[in-house]
Each structure stands twice: as structure tokens, then as C-alpha cells.
Amino acid sequence: MTNRGDVQYYEEVPAHPAIGVVLLVGIGLLVFFGMKVPRVPRLILIFISALLGFIYLTFMRLTIIITSNRISVGYGFIKQNIRLSNIEYIETRHPPWYWYGGLGIRFGWDWSIGFVQNFRRGVRVTPIHGRRFFFSTDNPEAIVNIVNDLRQKLQ
Numbered sequence: 136m137t138n139r140g141d142v143q144y145y146e147e148v149p150a151h152p153a154i155g156v157v158l159l160v161g162i163g164l165l166v167f168f169g170m171k172v173p174r175v176p177r178l179i180l181i182f183i184s185a186l187l188g189f190i191y192l193t194f195m196r197l198t199i200i201i202t203s204n205r206i207s208v209g210y211g212f213i214k215q216n217i218r219l220s221n222i223e224y225i226e227t228r229h230p231p232w233y234w235y236g237g238l239g240i241r242f243g244w245d246w247s248i249g250f251v252q253n254f255r256r257g258v259r260v261t262p263i264h265g266r267r268f269f270f271s272t273d274n275p276e277a278i279v280n281i282v283n284d285l286r287q288k289l290q
Contacts, residue, residue, distance in 0.1 A: 144201035144281050148252045148271055150194060151238050158191045194239055197252045199272060201281055204289070206260065208250055208270045213240065215248065215268050217260060219286050224261040227275040235269070243269065 162184050169180040193211040200207040207216045235241035235249035243249050247259070247267035257271040258278050272278055 141202045142200060143203060143285060144199070144278060146199040146272060146274065146278075148197040148199070148273060150191075150196060151253050154194060154238055155191065158187050162187050197250055197271060199270065199278070201278065201285070203285060206282065208268070210240070210250070215250065215270075217262055217265070217268075219282065219289055221262045221264060222260055222282065222286060223263045225279050225282050226259050226261075227256055227279055228259040228269060229256045230269065 165180045165184045165187075169177050169184075193213070197208065197210055204220070205216055205218050206222075207214055209215055230243070230249075232254050235243050235251045238251050238253075241249040241251055245267070247269055249268070250270040251257075252271040255271065255273075256275045257269055258275050259267060259269045261267045
């Protein structure tokens with residue numbers, strides 16, 4: 136994909152603590168109720184618990200990588216990639232909590248894709264071709280400045 140020497144910016148945004156709490160409570164309830172059921176359904180409960188653990192490990196951090204020619208944002212194997220030459224506009228944004236309706240990968244009211252880790256500020260990318268997307272970050276101004284500088288170098 137990318138050469139590590141080409142990375143201009145790298146960030147991992149940790150998951151909102153609520154995600155971990157909800158999944159741990161879910162696993163705890165499965166274990167509690169699993170003690171009282173016969174053997175066959177217990178295997179199903181173990182599978183569901185493992186699935187919840189996998190979901191947590193996948194969504195526990197949002198990874199943002201900016202190279203000299205593209206932005207990659209995603210959770211584990213679920214990623215959104217865009218070439219810098221395909222970016223029409225990039226801006227910092229603080230969408231209200233109801234805009235994306237929760238945490239994780241969401242569709243916004245304007246049909247943009249949101250990679251929402253927290254309800255603080257983030258970056259919204261408007262491509263020339265394709266769907267707009269938003270992602271949470273701890274450094275939105277830095278990302279916008281880096282991307283705009285890299286886009287100017289490409290021209």
C-alpha cells in the first residue's frame with residue numbers, strides 16, 4: 136500500500152469509552168446467562184461473545200494515515216482511501232451528535248460517511264468524485280494544513 140517513509144501524518148484515535156462499556160456489559164450478560172443454558176446454546180453464546188470481542192478489537196481505534204498522495208482513514212480492515220488529487224475541499228468540522236447518530240461508521244443526514252470515534256471536532260473531506268466523508272481526530276487543524284500543503288505541492 137504505502138511505503139512507511141512516505142507517511143506525512145499518522146494518528147490513532149482511541150474509541151469512546153462507551154463502546155467498550157457496552158460491549159463488556161454485553162459479553163458479561165452472555166456469560167451470566169450462558170451458565171444457565173444447555174450445552175448446544177452455550178456454544179452459540181461463546182460464538183457471540185467472540186464476535187463481540189472481534190468487533191471491539193476492530194473498532195477500538197480509528198487509524199488516520201496521510202501520505203504524499205493519499206489519505207487513508209479506517210477501522211482495522213474497513214478503510215476509506217482518497218487521493219489528494221481527488222479532494223475538492225477539506226475543512227474542520229464539529230457536527231452535532233445527531234448528524235451521524237452515534238459512534239462508529241455512520242451515514243450522515245447529507246449521506247456522507249462518518250468515521251465517528253467521539254463527538255468532538257474532526258475533518259470533513261469533499262471529493263471531486265465520490266461521497267463526502269467525515270472522521271474524528273484530535274488534531275483537525277493540523278490535518279487540514281498538512282493536506283492543503285501536500286495538495287499545493289502536487290499542482
